[in-house]
Amino acid sequence: MKKLMITAMSILSLLTVAACGQSAPQQSAPAQNAPAASAPATTKTPKSGADQKIASMSIHLTNNLLALGITPVGSVIGGDVKAFLPHVADRLKDTKPLGVVTDPDMEAVLALKPDVIYLDEAYSGKDVAKFEKIAPTHVFNLDEGTWRDTLKKTGALVKREAEAETFIADYEEQTKRVKGLIHDKLGDGAKVMAIRVTAKELRVFGMKRPMGPILFEDLGLQPANGVEKIDKAYAVISQEVLPDFDADAIFVVVNAGDEAKKVYDQLQANPLWQGLTAVKKNQIYIIGAQPWLDYSAIGNKMAMDEAEAFFKK
């Protein structure tokens, strides 16, 4: 009798599990074509333009808004620093933190009652339906074009196209100046690379965002041997192959935290590092993870400010 009960119970629970399994794809089905559906959603927006209450679910979109002089009412925070990114924190004092992008605080979003929500497709693409229940939603794909395209798109949404154009024009102007400064310092045909030292591994930045576009497109620098083959954000390498890149200048991001600093200290003490061309030429530039890795209008602009300060000396 008892056995029968157990069997019956397990069949029941199996059925429940199976039912859950079925319902899941049904929920996610509308999410897949959501980007298309979100376009007409703007018509429902009560307010439009710059006075909208915007909830930004991407730190990069937040920083694009800041570049246009708009402060979102709520924004996700940086996953690593567990706070608003340090280079823009002072401009987000009145902005409500909405959790980390990979685990957004939906209750906080709900409580904000935003007029519109901005999403990054790479992170929130699957959850568009959830956000649409709260407010009309715009999905951005940050890999479409450069940050300039995203900024222009944002500018059109908040009716600040002119500001977007001015910002981009200023950036191009500054880039030209910095390009000249770098050329004066490094000389003709200098090959550069950017690396990141973390506690666990050594990374070389590739041709894709965040570092590729600013170094190799905007500033027109020549990638060090092998960097051009890294067709993604970064590749993990062994310290052993560092000399093979034969870079004339190296931009170094050292992660926050004692372990990463320790790894970098050890690296610097290593004769292998001391033998690198860039080290011998004294062309190692320590750059901050922020703003350099913030692929947004403000991030790149502030990175360019830093570069200008480096190479002016």
Added chain:
Amino acid sequence: MKGTVFSTVFLLTVAALLMSMFLAISYGAKEITLSTVWTTLINYDPSDTSHQIIHELRLPRVLGAALIGAAFAVAGALMQGVTRNPLADAGILGVNAGATFVVALSFAFFPNLPYSWLMVVSFLGAVMGTVFIFLLGSSTPGGLTPLRLTVAGSVVAALLHSLSSGIAIYFELSQDLAFWYAGGLAGIKWMHLKWLTPVVLLTLLWTPLLGRSISAMALGNDVASNLGIKTKRVQVIAIIVSVILAGVSVSAVGSIGFVGLVIPHMARKLVGVDYRLIVPLSAVMGAVLLVLADLGARMVNPPKELAISVMVAMVGVPFFLYLARRERGSY
């Protein structure tokens, strides 16, 4: 007869150690020919990049693996002997728990402590964990029996681990602490070997003197006492030696379990119950296991590295099972 078996096994193990060390030094992201590896070892040229790679990146790491493998294995062998507990290793002395607890404290209250100090602090933590366990075990009437030591060890380790977790959660240090705990040999450089080598080797030199007494103690404290062995003294010395060996190892590479547990068993299967033989053989076999495990951890998914403790288990368990099945003897 027994002497010949031991000599053969020992020499074969030493040969295996030398071979695996050479193999480990030859393997890496940068392709370097075996002849270059050989030239580096006998005639190091500090201006040659390949020589630098071997001398600065690979050699200290492999030497460190061998030293630490030997240290963990001998610590485990001694603890299994004096406690007559086949599941003992330096972990029951609270070495890992003590070190982790103190590291958690220093992360929380002295976040800018230089790395070399962190190692000293974690070693002191390991020693404090052991002293605490020893005092707790001895304070009960009847003194420190192997069973009491084991129970006190488990209780104190559990307590210290939960306190460390509490600190880590409260101060949001879980990630840093987990990273320290997982450790690994990648951070071993010549500067570490400079003090690690003398400490481990000098301590290892002591251990053969303990062999005879521990062999007797493995038969039971009464038997050992009747043979005229000062069991209490041997116990204390074995604990001191174990805590030094395991403590410096943990402070250098974090917690690498399993070496201390499994290697003494393997040694016992090969050469019998005489600790005068088990201890030196454990040292060499532990070195082989850790050198190979570290090589494996580097080879699985280069240039990323697998956690060394995962690899130790993957290399060690199959061989252990094979030995255990082949010969279901006693220890």
